[in-house]
Amino acid sequence: MNTVLSRANSLFAFSLSVMAALTFGCFITTAFKDRSIPVDIHVSKIMIKNVDDFTGPRERSDLGFVTFDISANLQPIFDWNVKELFLYLTAEYSTKSNALNQVVLWDKIVLRGDNTKLNLKDVKSKYFFFDDGNGLRANKNITLTLSWNVVPNAGILPLVMGSGHKSLAFPETYETSKSY
Amino acid sequence: MLSVFKSIPTHMDYKGQKLAEQIFQGIILVSAVIGFIYGLFIQQFGWTVYIMLAGFTVSCFLTLPPWPMYRKNPLKWQPAVPEASGENRDKPQENQKKKKHK
Numbered sequence: 001m002n003t004v005l006s007r008a009n010s011l012f013a014f015s016l017s018v019m020a021a022l023t024f025g026c027f028i029t030t031a032f033k034d035r036s037i038p039v040d041i042h043v044s045k046i047m048i049k050n051v052d053d054f055t056g057p058r059e060r061s062d063l064g065f066v067t068f069d070i071s072a073n074l075q076p077i078f079d080w081n082v083k084e085l086f087l088y089l090t091a092e093y094s095t096k097s098n099a100l101n102q103v104v105l106w107d108k109i110v111l112r113g114d115n116t117k118l119n120l121k122d123v124k125s126k127y128f129f130f131d132d133g134n135g136l137r138a139n140k141n142i143t144l145t146l147s148w149n150v151v152p153n154a155g156i157l158p159l160v161m162g163s164g165h166k167s168l169a170f171p172e173t174y175e176t177s178k179s180y
Numbered sequence: 181m182l183s184v185f186k187s188i189p190t191h192m193d194y195k196g197q198k199l200a201e202q203i204f205q206g207i208i209l210v211s212a213v214i215g216f217i218y219g220l221f222i223q224q225f226g227w228t229v230y231i232m233l234a235g236f237t238v239s240c241f242l243t244l245p246p247w248p249m250y251r252k253n254p255l256k257w258q259p260a261v262p263e264a265s266g267e268n269r270d271k272p273q274e275n276q277k278k279k280k281h282k
Binding site for chain 1: 190191192197200201204205208209212215216219220222223224225228229232236239240243244245246
């Protein structure tokens with residue numbers, strides 16, 4: 001500690017160690033928090049088509065079109081250890097060939113400081129709702145749930161499912177019109 | 181250019197070094213506690229980091245330059261032994277002794 005550089009080294013190393021301890025403290029205060037909130041999902045339009053799926057092994061697959069409304073208040077989830085939320089809407093169903101299918105229809109990134117009241121109406125799905133085969137037609141029980149991935153400042157990244165889901169049924173016949 | 185910086189005296193005596201270490205450790209710990217509590221209160225971790233950086237800057241200013249308070253206990257060196265003429269005579273005798281041992 002006789003020279004300026006030696007003192008500066010000692011001071012800087014001590015500050016970094018204290019900073020690491022503070023970050024651990026930040027993690028500990030939010031590690032066991034329940035990050036689930038109630039979510040409201042409505043569906044306004046459901047349609048199904050049977051089209052060529054060039055990415056799959058068979059000739060034609062079922063393609064579903066769902067238009068939905070989502071409303072949720074995300075404010076309780078944001079605390080001092082949350083940097084952003086990655087929201088995604090999942091459709092879950094079972095068919096004759098597969099016991100469980102999960103398809104992500106839509107997602108959104110909500111940064112810290114963005115508007116946390118989610119009130120979206122008449123949203124079309126971002127990603128294609130292709131089935132692995134022809135299992136969507138006349139499928140009685142398709143469950144839509146909103147989940148999110150919490151990205152923290154320090155710690156684990158949990159996947160949380162919102163409480164509240166919407167079940168819908170697909171129609172018996174295919175749409176044959178060209179436009180959506 | 182480096183020689184200019186090397187010629188500036190930056191030493192502290194031992195008690196001054198101990199005092200400097202205690203000062204900066206105390207300031208950093210106090211600002212860490214204040215920053216943690218304030219950040220937890222307003223739920224923004226950014227403010228915790230800002231308060232820590234402020235504490236770091238204050239302790240840099242207080243402990244890096246060699247202030248006079250760190251030089252209050254200088255080391256007491258022994259007084260220099262003066263060179264007397266008796267020592268000059270000893271040297272040729274030592275040389276003779278070395279030659280004999282060979």
